[in-house]
Structures are given as structure tokens and as C-alpha cells.
Amino acid sequence: MAATEFHKVAVLTSPQTPDAKPTFEVKNVPRPVPGPNEVLVRLSLTSLCGSDLGMALGHMGPMRDILGHEGVGRIASLGSNVSSLDPTVEVGQRVGVAWLRDVCGTCDMCVDIVHEGETRCVEALHSGKAYDGTFAEYTLVPLRYLARLPATYDEIPDEEVAPILCGGVTAYKAIKGCDLTPGQWLVVSGAGGGVGALAVAYASAMGYRVIAVDAGESKEAYCLSQGAEHYVNAIGSEDAGLRVKSLTDGRGAKAVVVTATAAAAYQKAFDMLGPFGTLMCVSILPEEAQVIFHPLMFIDNGWKVKGSSVGTRADIIEALEFVKRRKVTPAIKWAKLEDLGNLMGQMIERKLEGKYVIKL
Template identity: 45%
Template sequence: MPHNDTEQELLPGQRAAVLVNEGPDFSFKIQSLDRPTVGPKEVLVELEVTGICGTDLALAAGYLGKPKSIIGHEGVGRIIAVGSASSSVAIGQRVGVGWLRDSCGSCRPCMLGGETRCQLQIFSGRMVEGTLATLTVVPERYIVPLPEDLSAEQLAPIMCAGVTAYKALKCSDASPGSWVAISGAAGGVGALAVQYAKAMGYRTIAIDGGEIPKQKCLDAGADIYLDYEKETDLKAAVTRETNGTLCSAAIVCAGSAPAYEAALTCVDYFGTLVGVGITPPTSKVAFHPLALIDTGIKIIGSMVGSRADILEAVEFVRRGLVTPKTVTIGLDELNQHIKKINEIDGKLVVRLSG
């Protein structure tokens, strides 16, 4: 039987990585905390793992405003308790907890089917406590059911990085068989974007810098690798490598203004530039309006994905078409690895319990 709200106070607490020294020198302190209180229409999830995302670093560094003391938003676990008014979920159900923790369902963006643009959206780690803890509370109406036949380590990266890559490609409206450029292709989102692009039938140009990223991109399925550190003119390089064809779409996963500006030059007439990489607050992207007017190029910003997008993205993993590469650590090892996620060969996943 589900625990009621009063019983929560009698049960053991939780372990969490608590953010300290918010800013450039941030770190985490592993602490034992009280068990979270579960509201009538909420569920309590015991998390098995959580992935670490570049957005977590931005939160911890203070780039996205004041974060909560517990960040994280790529959690996978099981429901262990439900609120007194919850009725549509079951104890033991496997669920995911992502960046978007809740949406109102009634504002104009929500009514138009865009819950990721909800005007009252709630973000994990930014407005409510995130997933770097053994326990977390989620609104019953916003749980993401996950399949049983994949490991938690494979599922965690899809909750943010994977669905972000997949949704960006969906937004591009590129036709299967056309060329798609992935800028920042060796990063957490970029490497998954290369895999999803291949699985969705695109020919993929991976853009990054260095020989190690080159091998990562080719291993992920890229048809062509372009090293931006060696190419002075990316447009010319794309044209050269594709025998004269530009890209139907470019997905910018890199968080820099030059990456956006260079990627735009690689997009063909009537193509689409999709931005998911977050630049620092002081960084501004600049281009002349004629770059759009003359070519008909569209620029779209894409942010994670809806619950339906997550389930679609997971199906690619179930079918073996996308295989997230992960490196798993314990909660006590977090401080040793979190600032090195760009050096890790795969997505960093923290094991919390189980």
C-alpha cells in the first residue's frame, strides 16, 4: 500500500550532494538530509542514478541565476511513495526525472502543445531540488514512465542530453538523406546528436576541434569530421567534403558565439540552424540580416523535449540504434570528476543507490 503523507516523517532520510561555494569555485558536500515531504498529488522517487549535464555546471557556476542547493536533472529511479490524493501511479514504477519538472498545462504555449515553453515551467535544480540525491519529489502529473529493459545508466543521458539532441533534429525539418552538421559534436549533447542523426537517416558532418574528438565523432557514426581549429573557412570545407553540397540543417551544441556564426555559413538555401548550446551571459551572436533574407534560412532555438519526445528518444536506445557511452562514478567521487566532464570519454553518470 502507498505510504501516506504522515508516514513519510517516520522513514529514513536521504543522501545528497549539496552545492557549496556557488560560482567559479563551486564544489559539493555529501550530506545526510531529512526525507522530503510528499504533497497530496506528488510522488517520492528513489533515484538509482543521475547523469551530469553541462547545464549543471552552468547552474553551479551561477550563470543561470540562483540555483537550488541540490542540482541535477537526468535522474532515473522508482516510485517508493505517493501522496494521499495520487491515483494513477504505482509503487515500484520506473520513472525518469528531467530538466522540466512541471508545466501548468493551461498557458498559451502549453495549449499550443509546447510544454517546454510553459510560462510557469519548473526546472530541476533551478526552482526545485534536483536529482543529485537519493530521493526527490515529482508532481504525479509530470512523471516520465521508463521501460524496464534498459539499464539506468543507458536511460539517464536521454533525460536531457539525448532528448535535447533528438528534439533539435526533429525541429530541423531536414529530409532523410540530406547533410546535417553537428557543431560541438564531441560533447555530451553533440555525440548523442551524431548518433541520432545517423539513426534518423541523415548524412552527418561533425564539427569539433582536435584528434581525440575526431575519433569520438567517427565512432559515433559521423560521415565527415571537420576540425574547426584547422579550417579557416567552414563553408568552404563543407563544400569540399560533400562535393559541393551545403547542409540542410546545422545543430549547434557548442556554447559559443563563433560556433553559431560559423555554423550558419554551412546551411544551404531554405535550411535550418537549430541552437541548443548555451553561450555565457556576456556572449552575443552576430550576423547580418541578409544572411537570412537572401537564403531563406530559419533559425530555431530548441530546449530539451517534452515527455513524449523523451519516450521517442528512448525507443532509439531500445532498438539499439543509439547507445549512450557512459562513465559511472559514486556520489562520493563527484567533486573529482564534475569539472572534467568535457575530458571524459562519455556521459558522466552518478550512481546514487541500488
């Protein structure tokens, strides 16, 4: 019998409750072995996503104790059926490991091709839930939903690919879903965060005029550097909604993309919307969070409220095209697995800027 091989992981050690302070322990555990229809991926790095904090706090239901879903690596070994099912899959191929690990392909969501419903598959398998996440040296991915990275993107380093696999593609897909015309005003609420800053960058690259909204003056320079034309301090002396209206000649924005993890951000978004505007919901709030509205707000203004959930593998490739052309460049900072607890603590206090990337 072959000796057991081990790999390094970060294990969540705190309770998955909204009032917890996330803590992690880095340890060596047995390396996973691929099933017949799976591949084993040796991750080179992973980045930290805001959703990882929500998962650690129980906002997305019970999770495994190895989180993470923005990983990049290469196939290390193949399950026994893989070569016969798809001979183009080979050891050494570069792949991304994102939130979605597999979809059923047959539920009412998956078969709705018009709405690209696979991102809402009712039987979906997710990182950190059905499979151990990417806060680990190795992880398993089902062949059916393998996200191969084409050779045309070899020039993009792993550390710039990883943030796009969730934060970047989520921002890009949400903006696409607003159905705007280049030149129209778009507000990003929570613009200084990981997803928010990427939303600013993508919206600017796509030709929209961006107003960044966040709490505190310290995030202004960062948001402007990502492509925002204006920055509005949500805790400033002037009401944020009135400030947005004044910057748009009194009309309001055509869309508000909310990436801030606060119910107040959603509530304030109504004050920023112009006629026939779209409120795009991205950030995940605790179950008890509430947003109050009256139907006349939508009847009188022609507003729409929509939600966007990550993106398909095709969306990831589209989002990477902006990075390849240097229209979007993720602002990354380096960290270690041992830093996860501290980073999530800073995330709770909304002090993080940019995307933290962890070498594995």
C-alpha cells in the first residue's frame, strides 16, 4: 500500500455564526484522491473573496472547514475515467477553480439557456460546500465543469487570473446585466472592496461613467485610480443620494450596483437611481437583513431590481480578455495562509483594499 501523501491547508476553526470572529489553523492533512470522473489540481495560489467571509460567518448555510474559491493551478492527476471521457484533458494543463464545481445540466435553471441559468443550478456543487475549497495546495474538480484556461491567456500571471474567477467575473456579469449604453452613469456602492473595485474597473473599461460610493475618505484615491470619475463618501456630511443626484445633473444614475455588505447600502441605493434605473444586487447579507420599499417607488419611476450571481465559464473568459488587454488590472497584495484570520478581521472592519493573493 502506498504511503499517504499530505498537503497544507487552512482549516476554519471558528463557529459558522454571524457574530463569530473567523479563525484558521494551518495544518497538513491527507491529499485528496480523484474519483473516476474528477481531476486533482495542484494550486499555485488562491485569492481571498468577500464571499469567503460570508461563508465563514454562516451567511450561506453550513460549509466545510476548508474555504476558498479563487484558485489557479495545474492538473496533477486524472481520475480513471477522465481520459476516455475527454482525451483533451491532460496532466499539466492550467485551470481555474471557482465557486461552481459542477452543475446538473437538467434542472429548470440549467436548461434556461437564455438567462444562462447554470449559475443558479438547484443541484450545484460549490467550493467550500460540496468540495474542499482553495485554501489548500490540492483540490478536486469534476471533469464536467472543468474551467480550462486557454493558452491565449498564458501571458496573464496566475495572481491576476485568480481574482477574476469570482470577484472579477461577478462584477463583470453584474454590470453586463444592467443593460446600459456607454456614456451612462453607473454607481458602485462598496467601491473600495474587492468586488467593488473590480466593478469600478470593468464599468469604466466598458465605457460607463462611474461614481464610486463607499464609507470614509481613505478609499477615495483607490476608487479613482480604478477608473471612477467621482467618489462619494457614504458617511460624509452631505447625503450620498443627493450628492449622486448633483453629479448627474439631478437625474440620478442609470444603475446602482451594490457590492457593500450592509442593508443600508441597498436602502440608500434607491436615492441614487434615476428614471428607469436598475438596482443590481450583488452582495450577500445576513438572513435578518431587511430593505424597505413601497411599490409606488417602482411604479412611478420604472425601476427594476435584479440580482446577479457569479458567471459562467464563458463569462470568465470574457472577463479575462479585459485583463489580457490591460483594460482591467487587479490591484493585488500578497499574503500567506497564516494571514487569513487577520485579513477577514480587517474585512469585517471594511479596511481591506485590493485583492489579497496567497501563494500555496
